[in-house]
Amino acid sequence: MYKKVPRMTKTMRVFHWINVFSVLTAVITGLYIANPYYQALIAEPAAHKYVMAYNRFFHFIAALLLDIVSVAVAYLYFRSTFDKPIKKLIPNRENLIEFKEVLLNLLTLNRRKNFDSSHSDSFNVVWFTILHLLLVWMLFTGFYLYVQGLESGLSSIGKWWPALLHIVTDWVGWLLGGQAGVRWWHHFSMWIILSWVVFHIYYQVWRTIFWKEGDIAIVFGGYKFKKVK
Amino acid sequence: MDFFRRDYLREMFTKPTNLIDTNKGEEYYRNLYRKAKERLDWLKFQKPVRENDLKFEEYISNWDISRRDFFKWVSMMTATLMLPPSFEPLVAEAAEVMNRIPVIWINIQDCDGNTEALIRSSAPTVDELILDYLSIEYQETLMAAAGDQAEKCLEDAVNKYKGQYLLFVEGSIPVKMEYAFTTGRHPETGVQRVRRLAKDAKAVIAVGACASFGGVPAAYPNPTGAVGVMDVVNGVPVVNIPACPANPVNIVGVIMHYILTGNLPELDSLKRPKFAFGYRIHDNCERRAHFDAGEFVEEWGDEGAKNNFCLYKMGCKGPFTFNNCSIVRYNDGTNWPIGVGRGCIGCSEPDFWDKYATERPLAASNIRPPALKGVESTVDKVGLTILTATAIGIGIHAISSAIAGKKESLNKEE
Numbered sequence: 001m002y003k004k005v006p007r008m009t010k011t012m013r014v015f016h017w018i019n020v021f022s023v024l025t026a027v028i029t030g031l032y033i034a035n036p037y038y039q040a041l042i043a044e045p046a047a048h049k050y051v052m053a054y055n056r057f058f059h060f061i062a063a064l065l066l067d068i069v070s071v072a073v074a075y076l077y078f079r080s081t082f083d084k085p086i087k088k089l090i091p092n093r094e095n096l097i098e099f100k101e102v103l104l105n106l107l108t109l110n111r112r113k114n115f116d117s118s119h120s121d122s123f124n125v126v127w128f129t130i131l132h133l134l135l136v137w138m139l140f141t142g143f144y145l146y147v148q149g150l151e152s153g154l155s156s157i158g159k160w161w162p163a164l165l166h167i168v169t170d171w172v173g174w175l176l177g178g179q180a181g182v183r184w185w186h187h188f189s190m191w192i193i194l195s196w197v198v199f200h201i202y203y204q205v206w207r208t209i210f211w212k213e214g215d216i217a218i219v220f221g222g223y224k225f226k227k228v229k
Numbered sequence: 230m231d232f233f234r235r236d237y238l239r240e241m242f243t244k245p246t247n248l249i250d251t252n253k254g255e256e257y258y259r260n261l262y263r264k265a266k267e268r269l270d271w272l273k274f275q276k277p278v279r280e281n282d283l284k285f286e287e288y289i290s291n292w293d294i295s296r297r298d299f300f301k302w303v304s305m306m307t308a309t310l311m312l313p314p315s316f317e318p319l320v321a322e323a324a325e326v327m328n329r330i331p332v333i334w335i336n337i338q339d340c341d342g343n344t345e346a347l348i349r350s351s352a353p354t355v356d357e358l359i360l361d362y363l364s365i366e367y368q369e370t371l372m373a374a375a376g377d378q379a380e381k382c383l384e385d386a387v388n389k390y391k392g393q394y395l396l397f398v399e400g401s402i403p404v405k406m407e408y409a410f411t412t413g414r415h416p417e418t419g420v421q422r423v424r425r426l427a428k429d430a431k432a433v434i435a436v437g438a439c440a441s442f443g444g445v446p447a448a449y450p451n452p453t454g455a456v457g458v459m460d461v462v463n464g465v466p467v468v469n470i471p472a473c474p475a476n477p478v479n480i481v482g483v484i485m486h487y488i489l490t491g492n493l494p495e496l497d498s499l500k501r502p503k504f505a506f507g508y509r510i511h512d513n514c515e516r517r518a519h520f521d522a523g524e525f526v527e528e529w530g531d532e533g534a535k536n537n538f539c540l541y542k543m544g545c546k547g548p549f550t551f552n553n554c555s556i557v558r559y560n561d562g563t564n565w566p567i568g569v570g571r572g573c574i575g576c577s578e579p580d581f582w583d584k585y586a587t588e589r590p591l592a593a594s595n596i597r598p599p600a601l602k603g604v605e606s607t608v609d610k611v612g613l614t615i616l617t618a619t620a621i622g623i624g625i626h627a628i629s630s631a632i633a634g635k636k637e638s639l640n641k642e643e
Contacts, residue, residue, distance in 0.1 A: 034590060034591070034592035035542070035589075035590045035592040035593045036523060036525055036541070036542055036590075039523075039525070039527070040522060040523035040524055049522045049523065049524075050521055050522060050523075051521075051522055051523025051524075052520050052521050052522065052523040052539075053521035053522070053523075055523070106626075109626070109629055109630045109633040109634075110630070110633070110634075111633070148509065148548075148549075149509070149511075149512070149548075151507060151508060151509060151512070151551065152507070152508070152512075170498075177580075178578070178579060178580075178584075179549045179578070180549065180580075180584035180585065180591060181584075183549075183591055184591070187592060188611070188612060190612070191611070191612025191613070191615055191616060192612075192615070194612070194616055195612075195615050195616050195619045198616065198619050198620060198623070199619055199623065202623045202626075202627070206626070206627065206630065209630075209634075210630060210634065
């Protein structure tokens, strides 16, 4: 007998897939911006084809979606009526034990399972938080690079926007050694995020296979199933 | 529905996106004009530093510069300084009273390239004339005096114009190996020399990448510990005019601005005048359309190169570099790096030799920025290594899980 456990609301799932497509888009376009890896073999004058411009456009749109979703997710960490992830981040006894148990479950290849797997566990929440911190890092380094192109101090939405970006991101340049350094970190952090993604997908699939609770369905249908004795 | 009306569409698609705030309002320019006028009148009343020298008109005729050429230069200079056309008469007057300002020009660790850039033009230019007309009291490369006489010139100038002269510094200053640069019969290290002369200067103007940020002598591993002027001088305003060499237009522009207003121009966070370093090369590049179109030169001399495609993939660092080369160009507007078909190497940015001077984009460059302690191209290598390590870890875990799972089910069956 299995019980249906709701794990992700519709909003959470929409956010998840926006994140997926934004990260993918940002990586594909970002690699092109860093070092254009395909040629624009279109027999048109330069004025009519906009290959680099569209790559940059979609890169910024992806970044924008990620940033907006991150703000919403940060809010939901604290104020969600469904499940507040922040509760699992507080390093109290209960959470530390759960974190250790989930980690041991993974390391012992599911030989040991001393925690309640029906709700979002502390280990996974920590893992998600790492991604959100990485995204914040990308936001700062990315906007630092972006505002270099708005050096005139004007933008289509007013002077306040570049001014705000300068106030918020100028310290990044100081910290990482100017545009070259910031670009390096922005690029390198992409690889860290990709590694994060690889483990994330692996772990969810692994759970589905070994826990036999249909974990992979969470992100599509919003439910998983828990055996009731 | 008026959505497709021409006016509406035009308004929608013509947003100001890449304009610098050059118009500071009528009120501002009226005040500035009045102030500049007063200052020029006062300067005219002053005696030239060297009264026996030629007058400005005589210079112009001696150098075979036509009245038309001079006014062309005046218009160009006014525009460079981002002033309205009404300032043109003042700029012309300012050129005339330039000999009231004493200048001392010293060279530390450098190749004299900035001086060369100023004097090695195909025909006498107004910039060059200005340099000649300026009362340069001391300039090691150009002065007739040598040895003790030269040293005496310097001492006299410093004593006579205490607190009035502009000090131009060319070249980086070694601080780790101070003795790497010493001059004169009464040896003095670079640091001592710059500090001593800067103490009595009205302002210090660092000319070229070396004097601004250390430049080539400061490239990894920087054996002499070379730094820019702003790192050794305190208590005196410093203006950086980087680039390798500094554009004569920008050098003269800073002097012009000082003569006109008595102040130094507005500076950015790296102490570079905003009128010259407000835009990136990229923002006004003649090949920008090819960048946006994704049309890149793939190797030297290919079809793209013949068609003036964007040089980004050949390592152009225009998107990182703030300078006005793309507008004023070099050698009296003859040409500039992108114009001759090679990329920008970011020579007006700090640490350009280590960070920017390659013929590939930063993401594919095999260079070692000292601040990061890592080869640029290894970003991808290290990243891929982490990714591979993750994948291998996962593989091991997956295989062992599978084996363990099999055993478990076998146990169960038993």
